[in-house]
Amino acid sequence: MANLLWLQGGACSGNTMSFLNAEEPSACDLVTDFGINILWQPSLGLELGDNVKTILQKCISGEIKLDIFVFEGTVVNAPNGTGEWNRFCGRPMKEWVKELSAAAQFVVAIGDCATYGGIPAMAPNPSESVGMQFMKRAKGGSLGAGFVAKSGLPVINIPGCPAHPDWVTQILVAVATGRAGDLTLDEFHRPKTFFSSFTQTGCTRNMHFAYKVSTTAFGQRKGCLFYDLGCRGPMTHSPCNRILWNRHSSKTRAGMPCLGCTEPEFPFFDLAPGTVFKTQTVMGVPKDMPTGVDKTGYIKLTAAAKGMAPAWAEKDIFVV
């Protein structure tokens, strides 16, 4: 039996909603098949008020063994570093986060806000939000760069806006069943098993990417979304086209550009007007190249690809 406690900070509850849609395994499977005891969760917990507070205090004191502490949303520090804007059970949430993290065997940050600060932490960041152990790309965050949980692992980051439900439940199962040693984390503390490949990996529009045929307006079935509509699939690490959403589809398969929500910089360009759904270019060349590609190579590749592109690549193809 592994005790799990889940709290929310500066959050929209999107990751909880996502978690509740998990299928492999489902949220119920965690309890019935994998021995996870959910001590409390904002949408599932039965306790209210002081009864919640008592659970938290017992976890900190060690009276209840806290195996997994899950946090969703940013750690709010406003105003002036006090954290008073986000009070929970009689004190700033940031204080609960610090003490519960110190008491837990494993700390798991779910979603882009908890991992890297996400949308609340974008400039001018009035809530003084940070992620659990990162602020965008900079290590540190609320718990500090050197933090490790009792297990010896730092905060395990499962980013996304929201995180895919099965990424969440599969990592929780790994931790709860004693297989945390199998987890290897990348430089941003993301489990490599999910975040080594790109969003583009498995995208059904890949042939259009290869032949440099662009989607030029929403609703088109032809074309790659990278060239004009701002898709970040070629430089975003996620398995969105390997572990499909709702078991059916993904943003790019449905014609929606990837926004790069599993990367620390999300949302890119602080959502400045004209930067969303539009590939940013300098003198006609994309600012952000597919990972590992330089400008000279990109231009040469484009010339070669367009020169040999087959006619079918210019036609609408059913890509869902």
Next chain:
Amino acid sequence: MTGSAEPALSASEKQAFIDKYGVTPANASHDQLIKMIEDMFAAGLVTKVEPFPETDREFAKLLDELRPLSADQLRAKLVISGWLLKPYGKEQMRCQECMYYLVHRRWCDLPELDLPAKPDWWCRLWRI
């Protein structure tokens, strides 16, 4: 169409197209449009080749100018987009490598232009 700084085609301009080509640009075939474009340049059409839109804001402004134009306003489309019948710049940028260009259809797929083009042509909305 409204909202454009460019006036819509007058009745006499439409008639001139019909007299010369049998159709206006909105109803012209691929080859007829190519001929119309080449004829305009042969007659001395000068387009706004510069400034090249270096930023996305500048690019978007050009699209805003183009968007209200009707399919008949071929001359205005060519002028605003900085259309040329040859490659541009020391890097010899041309339609062939532009991401909006459909090489088999020989067509510019940018919705605001939506015109036929030859591979060695170019305009300042070029992107790779």
